[in-house]
Amino acid sequence: MAERHDSFWALERKNRRETVMLVAVFMIxxxxxxxxxxxxxxxxxxxxxxxxxxxxxxxxALIFGSIQSLLSYYGGAALVLASVHARPLVAASPRxxxxxxxxxxxxxxxxxxxxxxxxxDDAGPNAFATGRDPQHSVICVTRGLVDEMDREELQGxxxxxxxxxRDYDIRTMMMIxxxxxxIAMLADFVYRWSWFGGFGxxxxxxxxxxxxxxxxxxxxxxxxxxxxxxxxIFSQLLAMGVSRQREYLADASSVEFTRNPRALLRALExxxxxxxxxxHASRGIAHLFIVNPLxxxxxDGEGFFDNLLSTHPPLGRRIARLRALAGEGASGGxxxxxxxxxxx
Amino acid sequence: xxxxxxxxxxxxxxxxxxxxxxxxMRNEVDxxxxxxxxxxxxxxxxxxxxxxxxxxxxxxxxxxxxxxxxARARAVAAPDQASRVAAENQLTAGLGRLLAVMENYPQLKSxxxxxxxxxxxxxxxNQISFSRQAYNDAVLGLNNRIExxxxxxxxxxxxxxxxxxxxxxxxxxxxPKVDLSLGAPRA
Numbered sequence: 220m221a222e223r224h225d226s227f228w229a230l231e232r233k234n235r236r237e238t239v240m241l242v243a244v245f246m247i248x249x250x251x252x253x254x255x256x257x258x259x260x261x262x263x264x265x266x267x268x269x270x271x272x273x274x275x276x277x278x279x280a281l282i283f284g285s286i287q288s289l290l291s292y293y294g295g296a297a298l299v300l301a302s303v304h305a306r307p308l309v310a311a312s313p314r315x316x317x318x319x320x321x322x323x324x325x326x327x328x329x330x331x332x333x334x335x336x337x338x339x340d341d342a343g344p345n346a347f348a349t350g351r352d353p354q355h356s357v358i359c360v361t362r363g364l365v366d367e368m369d370r371e372e373l374q375g376x377x378x379x380x381x382x383x384x385r386d387y388d389i390r391t392m393m394m395i396x397x398x399x400x401x402i403a404m405l406a407d408f409v410y411r412w413s414w415f416g417g418f419g420x421x422x423x424x425x426x427x428x429x430x431x432x433x434x435x436x437x438x439x440x441x442x443x444x445x446x447x448x449x450x451x452i453f454s455q456l457l458a459m460g461v462s463r464q465r466e467y468l469a470d471a472s473s474v475e476f477t478r479n480p481r482a483l484l485r486a487l488e489x490x491x492x493x494x495x496x497x498x499h500a501s502r503g504i505a506h507l508f509i510v511n512p513l514x515x516x517x518x519d520g521e522g523f524f525d526n527l528l529s530t531h532p533p534l535g536r537r538i539a540r541l542r543a544l545a546g547e548g549a550s551g552g553x554x555x556x557x558x559x560x561x562x563x
Numbered sequence: 564x565x566x567x568x569x570x571x572x573x574x575x576x577x578x579x580x581x582x583x584x585x586x587x588m589r590n591e592v593d594x595x596x597x598x599x600x601x602x603x604x605x606x607x608x609x610x611x612x613x614x615x616x617x618x619x620x621x622x623x624x625x626x627x628x629x630x631x632x633x634a635r636a637r638a639v640a641a642p643d644q645a646s647r648v649a650a651e652n653q654l655t656a657g658l659g660r661l662l663a664v665m666e667n668y669p670q671l672k673s674x675x676x677x678x679x680x681x682x683x684x685x686x687x688x689n690q691i692s693f694s695r696q697a698y699n700d701a702v703l704g705l706n707n708r709i710e711x712x713x714x715x716x717x718x719x720x721x722x723x724x725x726x727x728x729x730x731x732x733x734x735x736x737x738x739p740k741v742d743l744s745l746g747a748p749r750a
Contacts, residue, residue: 313678320686327598328693370685478696 227385230468234387238394245398246284252445253280259441291397296350296357298397299507300337303499305359308336314365321373322358328476329381334358343495344368347507348380349393356384361497368486375473375483379509382472388465396504463532470537471544480545484538491534510534581714585723588705592726595698599729602691603638603651609687610635610658613680617661620668627664631657648729658688695729702726 253276257263263272291298310316319336326333334348334356344363350356358380368376383389473483490510500512511531614628621628634654641647662681671677706725709718717723 313682316679316682317686320682320689324686324689324693327690328696330697374689476693 230386230388234391237391241391241394241398242288245288246281249280249284250277253277255445256280288398291394292351295393295397296355299349299393299504300357300359302501302504303339303359303497305337305339308338308360317370318360318365318373318377321370321377325374325377325381325476328378329385329472331381331385332356334381334384336360338362338365339497339499341497341499342366343497343512344490344493345497345512346376346380346509347504348383348389349396349507350384350389351393352387352390353384356389358384363493363495367493368489371479371482372486372489374477374479375481375486376509378473378476379469379483381476382469383465385472386465386468388469392507396507466532466537467540470541474541474544480541484541484545487534487538487541491538506531578717581717582721585705585708585714585718585721588701588708589723589726591701592698592705595694595701598694599691599698602687602694606654606658606684606687606691607635607639609680609684610654613661613677613684616674616677616680617665617668617671620670620674621664624661624664627657627661631661644727648727652730655688655691658684699728702728 254263254274256276257272257274260276261272262275263270263277265271308315308318310319315338322336323333331353334350334353335358337357337359339345339359339361341361342363343361344367346358346360346364348356348358358377360376364373364376383392470483474480477483487510497508497512500508505511505513508531610631614632618628631654634650634657638647638650638654641650662684665671665677665681702725705723708714709723709725
């Protein structure tokens with residue numbers, strides 16, 4: 220038991236550290252951006268080796284960055300839920316009641332407070348968890364998951380999400396989603412626009428914008444340049460946060476909670492067959508889901524961030540690992556021992 | 564002189580912290596037991612309703628129904644924890660049989676009341692088994708602390724007693740966990 224607690228506290232500590240680092244890097248970058256713009260606009264000047272002037276935009280950037288960080292921390296879950304068009308799950312039918320019951324069961328198994336349940340009206344079976352801590356956590360499932368999965372499969376999936384909640388993965392992944400994901404998407408957009416849309420517009424609009432567009436054009440060019448320069452940093456941050464190891468660990472913890480490696484195994488096999496993209500999932504939050512909501516089965520992404528952002532280990536490899544857990548021992552106990560946690 | 568004082572202070576500090584952690588662990592065991600207790604009580608409340616609801620459909624399963632009702636009565640009336648655990652285990656086994664036999668009566672699947680009771684009982688059964696894991700984890704922690712050196716001296720002097728595990732019934736252990744829900748669509 221002590222062994223299990225140690226590893227879970229270590230994960231929690233790591234996640235707390237990563238969130239602090241994330242916010243720090245975000246604030247530094249934001250302030251640097253404001254400071255740079257202060258120089259561009261002449262608010263700050265270097266006179267005789269001394270910096271003179273009022274750092275107006277730096278202050279604005281600092282305030283704006285602080286507000287955004289606070290909003291992300293306290294309102295992130297609501298933002299994420301709104302962006303996927305989720306609504307609270309109520310027990311309108313027996314299937315929905317079963318999902319709510321399974322959430323209760325897995326909270327008990329993980330010894331965590333019971334998270335609120337939400338649903339997305341989408342036929343692709345998928346799920347994610349979010350929130351700033353276990354006391355303010357949410358588990359969100361899709362209509363497809365509710366309709367297609369039996370009780371055992373649901374336990375596996377909800378157990379996986381409870382593991383993310385227990386380990387504070389939800390906080391790190393939520394902050395990444397709202398803080399970095401938004402900017403990464405903007406950078407992605409501007410980057411592509413500068414290569415495709417940008418050239419087209421310049422050619423077509425030469426005559427009209429020739430005189431008045433000069434200054435605005437320079438500003439946009441600067442913005443593109445800055446964002447393009449920042450993009451790799453942000454994608455690096457994302458890669459740090461959405462390490463595939465998290466998914467493997469949550470899979471193993473799900474088995475630990477259910478004492479039944481078949482549960483999640485059957486669920487993932489089921490999803491592998493029906494895997495279909497979700498309507499309202501974007502790149503910024505793809506890493507939250509139990510399986511990548513942007514790709515259909517076996518499909519590869521093509522955007523600028525897709526390669527840097529392989530948020531999920533291949534489903535086939537996760538299934539293989541679970542199969543190894545299920546196959547090594549007939550009983551749950553042997554499988555739990557194999558996953559590196561002590562059966563108590 | 565100073566060294567002696569430091570050593571004495573160290574020993575006193577250890578005694579206090581060891582005693583406190585024993586108390587904490589004993590409270591955790593008590594608390595986990597209360598968690599199970601809540602679920603077991605809920606099960607006791609649900610069983611009469613379920614038996615009442617399925618009785619009409621299942622005239623041929625008198626034995627199974629009677630076993631469940633009797634096991635419940637024994638569990639409710641159990642005088643101490645050991646006999647309570649034994650009775651609850653019999654009840655778990657009997658209930659498992661009843662829910663399995665119910666599969667043979669397709670009419671039950673169209674009865675909303677029965678389906679609802681069945682879902683409630685299924686989730687209660689699962690919650691019992693998950694809280695039993697938590698309880699046994701807590702008991703293991705406490706018993707280890709009571710029996711290992713050097714905390715065993717404190718435990719013996721202050722009357723800490725090892726707690727009893729909630730062991731699953733033998734036949735339940737032998738069986739693989741079954742999905743008790745009726746009518747779950749399988750793709």
